[in-house]
Amino acid sequence: MDSIDPLTGLLDRFGCLQTAERLTATSNCKGQSFAVIWIDLDRFKKINESFGHPGGDEVIKNLAVRLRRVAGRAEISRMGGDEFVLLVPQCDRIQAEQFARELADTVEELIHMGNMTLCPTASIGIAIHDREESSLDLLERADRAMYAAKSRGGNGIVCSGDEPIPGRLGITLAREELSIESTLHVALETGGLCLHYQPIILANGEIEAVEALMRCSVNGVNIPPGKFIPVAEKTGLVTRLGEWSLLQGALQARQLQEAGYHTKVAINVSRAQLISPKFTQALHAALICSNVKPELIELELTESLFMDVSDTVQINLRNAIAAGVVLAIDDFGTGYSCLATLKDIPAKKMKLDRAFVTVLPEDPRALAVVRAMTQLGHELGMTVVAEGCERQEEIDILLEAGVDAIQGFFYARPMPEEALLKWLQARNMK
Numbered sequence: 001m002d003s004i005d006p007l008t009g010l011l012d013r014f015g016c017l018q019t020a021e022r023l024t025a026t027s028n029c030k031g032q033s034f035a036v037i038w039i040d041l042d043r044f045k046k047i048n049e050s051f052g053h054p055g056g057d058e059v060i061k062n063l064a065v066r067l068r069r070v071a072g073r074a075e076i077s078r079m080g081g082d083e084f085v086l087l088v089p090q091c092d093r094i095q096a097e098q099f100a101r102e103l104a105d106t107v108e109e110l111i112h113m114g115n116m117t118l119c120p121t122a123s124i125g126i127a128i129h130d131r132e133e134s135s136l137d138l139l140e141r142a143d144r145a146m147y148a149a150k151s152r153g154g155n156g157i158v159c160s161g162d163e164p165i166p167g168r169l170g171i172t173l174a175r176e177e178l179s180i181e182s183t184l185h186v187a188l189e190t191g192g193l194c195l196h197y198q199p200i201i202l203a204n205g206e207i208e209a210v211e212a213l214m215r216c217s218v219n220g221v222n223i224p225p226g227k228f229i230p231v232a233e234k235t236g237l238v239t240r241l242g243e244w245s246l247l248q249g250a251l252q253a254r255q256l257q258e259a260g261y262h263t264k265v266a267i268n269v270s271r272a273q274l275i276s277p278k279f280t281q282a283l284h285a286a287l288i289c290s291n292v293k294p295e296l297i298e299l300e301l302t303e304s305l306f307m308d309v310s311d312t313v314q315i316n317l318r319n320a321i322a323a324g325v326v327l328a329i330d331d332f333g334t335g336y337s338c339l340a341t342l343k344d345i346p347a348k349k350m351k352l353d354r355a356f357v358t359v360l361p362e363d364p365r366a367l368a369v370v371r372a373m374t375q376l377g378h379e380l381g382m383t384v385v386a387e388g389c390e391r392q393e394e395i396d397i398l399l400e401a402g403v404d405a406i407q408g409f410f411y412a413r414p415m416p417e418e419a420l421l422k423w424l425q426a427r428n429m430k
Contacts, residue, residue, distance in 0.1 A: 003015035007060060008064035008078050010068070011075060013079050017135065019075045019087055020036070020135035023135070024133070024134065024138065026089070028131060033090070033092050033128055033129055034088060034091055034129050035126060036085060036088075036127045036141075036142040037074075037085070037100050037126055037142065038084075038124065038125040038126075038143055038145070039107070039122050039123075039124050039146070040122060040123045041063070041083075041107070042123060042154035042155060043121075044082035047118065059111060059113075062111055063107065064076075066107070067084060067086070069106070070102060070103065070106050074087060086103070093159060096126045096159070100124050104122060104155075107121065108122075121154060122154075123150035124158070125144065125145030125146030125147070125148065125159075126145055126160060127139075127141035128159075128160070141160040144160065146158070177230075177231045180228050180231045181235050183218050183228070184216065184241075188237075193214060194248075195212040195245065195417065196214075196215050198210060198213060198413065199412050199420075202405045203403075203404060207424065207427075208383070208385070208405045209264035209265065209298055210266065211268075212248070212267050213268075216228050233270065233272065242268075242272070242282075243286075245268070246269075246282055246283060247290070249267040249286075249297065250265070250289070250290035250292050251290045253290065253296040254291060254292040256296075256424075257292060257293065257296060263424075265297060265298065266328060267298065268300045268330065271305055271308075274305055274312075274313050275312055279319075280316055283319070283325070284323065294323050294324030294325045295325070297326070298326040300329075300351070301328070303342075303345075306345045306346075306347065307345075317346065326348050326349065327346055328348065328349035329351060332351055332352055332373065332377075333352060333355070333356060334353045342376075343380065347382060348381070349384075350383070351385045351387055352370060352387060353388075354388025354389075356369060356370050357389055357398070358388060358390075358394075360393070361394070370386075370398065371402065374403055375402065383404045383405060384405070385404065385406070386408075389406045389409075389410050389411075390409045390410050392410065394408075395410060
């Protein structure tokens with residue numbers, strides 16, 4: 001016999017656990033998904049303080065009647081206090097989210113208490129049963145999702161997997177980010193990282209440099225940089241990735257040098273690396289281990305990093321120049337450019353962001369900006385590179401505007417180191 005909550009006539013906590021266990025067994029046997037929707041009223045403590053516990057009980061009974069009215073085939077439980085759980089058989093995420101919105105609307109119907117009108121809202125968490133998952137784990141996920149909704153200010157819905165979770169380093173991450181963080185650790189330990197290289201082509205067709213771009217693959221699954229780089233930045237792993245990239249890029253420059261190609265390798269440097277006192281040590285270690293000529297290493301940094309006046313950043317920049325490596329301004333034109341300080345930036349290259357390129361040649365204003373930035377770069381003694389070029393008409397107008405070199409899919413996509421060597425050999429044979 002089901003265990004009943006005496007105030008509402010709904011299942012109580014024990015009844016909920018029993019029903020969840022039964023639905024879990026059915027789900028595992030038949031392969032049918034089911035959903036748990038956990039509802040917690042916002043600011044219910046204020047209701048108890050204002051109307052006393054009898055008034056609070058009236059609100060709970062009122063809400064129980066409303067929820068029963070719209071529940072359909074869902075089993076409703078009162079978990080205690082102001083928390084309700086609905087167990088919905090044969091329900092996927094899309095259906096659960098739609099049902100949760102209906103429940104939220106139901107909760108928000110006005111409640112009249114004497115001469116006052118209450119406008120209740122709820123924090124709602126959703127969890128969809130995973131095959132072979134226990135009923136307790138499922139309920140716990142729904143509970144966590146509800147608390148995530150409450151932590152965002154209440155009056156919201158969060159589906160399990162979207163709520164923030166503490167990662168290995170104590171940083172709050174979404175569930176997908178937590179999985180990516182774990183994958184990055186595995187990649188660092190098992191060799192799941194590699195660098196792909198994209199050539200930068202001068203106007204005369206010569207190779208000016210190749211940019212090293214990080215890739216991550218674990219157990220045959222590739223994670224796009226747009227996903228793993230932000231997670232690495234959040235968790236601090238970007239420093240380890242950056243040190244690894246420095247060493248591997250330097251080793252590749254040495255390999256190209258031995259193959260007869262005096263080609264620079266451009267390596268991206270993050271803010272986390274440059275604000276670290278250990279950056280200079282990591283750079284020197286990469287140069288020593290690779291035994292490469294320092295002038296074949298180019299470090300790409302954003303404008304804001306060059307303009308950071310903190311002692312550590314400025315010391316690291318001076319040490320990099322003293323070591324003989326080349327510095328480049330990456331994504332120029334998209335940051336907070338300050339022309340007063342631009343003249344003091346010790347960079348030898350300026351890379352124009354692709355945002356200026358993709359609208360060419362149709363956008364005359366963008367072309368005017370490109371011409372101005374190119375002239376400015378030349379006056380400051382910099383090589384000017386346009387990024388993200390994919391069409392011949394873009395390249396024609398950029399070269400006409402005075403840009404020195406082109407980087408983009410039109411010439412080559414990023415490629416593994418073995419493919420790069422073959423590409424360079426094939427290009428030399430033309």
